[in-house]
Amino acid sequence: MKKLFAFLLTVFIPLLLxxxxxxxxxxxxxxxxxxxxxxxxxxxxxxxKRKISAIAILTKPDxxxxxxxxxxxxxxxxxxxxxxxxxxxxxxxxxx
Numbered sequence: 001m002k003k004l005f006a007f008l009l010t011v012f013i014p015l016l017l018x019x020x021x022x023x024x025x026x027x028x029x030x031x032x033x034x035x036x037x038x039x040x041x042x043x044x045x046x047x048x049k050r051k052i053s054a055i056a057i058l059t060k061p062d063x064x065x066x067x068x069x070x071x072x073x074x075x076x077x078x079x080x081x082x083x084x085x086x087x088x089x090x091x092x093x094x095x096x
Contacts, residue, residue, distance in 0.1 A: 057063070068074040
């Protein structure tokens with residue numbers, strides 16, 4: 001009985017140690033993967049902030065007006081050039 005018990009301890013202790021090492025290895029890999037995801041998330045957040053800032057700059061009305069006037073040769077419409085169109089309930093259009 002003692003020999004069987006000694007044999008079981010001799011087999012199971014290294015086996016349990018091996019299982020512990022494998023679990024620790026898996027845990028390390030998961031921690032590294034988690035750190036990589038955190039880095040990627042921070043990078044994406046920074047990129048998103050830069051894009052939001054660029055959108056805010058590019059959509060400023062003053063900038064759009066400047067490009068329309070200088071590059072496209074546009075101008076603001078005079079009140080006499082504006083035609084108002086309204087729709088009636090039956091779908092006909094009336095121009096003022």
